[in-house]
Amino acid sequence: VSVHVLDGEDRxxxxxxxxxxxxxxxxxGWLPGEVVADHYEIPIQPDALPGRYVIEIGMYxxxxxxxxxxxNQEEQPVGDRVLLEELTIR
Numbered sequence: 246v247s248v249h250v251l252d253g254e255d256r257x258x259x260x261x262x263x264x265x266x267x268x269x270x271x272x273x274g275w276l277p278g279e280v281v282a283d284h285y286e287i288p289i290q291p292d293a294l295p296g297r298y299v300i301e302i303g304m305y306x307x308x309x310x311x312x313x314x315x316x317n318q319e320e321q322p323v324g325d326r327v328l329l330e331e332l333t334i335r
Contacts, residue, residue, distance in 0.1 A: 248285045249301040250332070258298060258334075259287040272304070293334050300329040 250259035264271050265283045275281060287300075303326040304313045312325035 247303050250298050251301050258293040259289040261285050261287050295335050297331050299331050301326050
């Protein structure tokens with residue numbers, strides 16, 4: 246899993262990549278339809294300017310570094326990332 250904090254120009258100001266569950270919940274053990282809750286603390290670069298940022302999440306294949314597709318309920322690909330809520334850095 247890759248979690249980024251991005252500015253309005255998609256520049257990364259914080260990042261954390263990890264196997265879910267801090268390494269204890271690899272996707273190879275997930276069951277279809279299972280919901281996996283995971284928590285991440287993202288360090289923000291000290292030179293980040295005050296302003297609005299967005300949280301981006303995605304998944305990738307570790308061996309190839311290729312991002313995995315995000316699909317909708319109809320199993321249609323809709324990209325390779327999900328943008329979550331905005332946050333403000335002060």
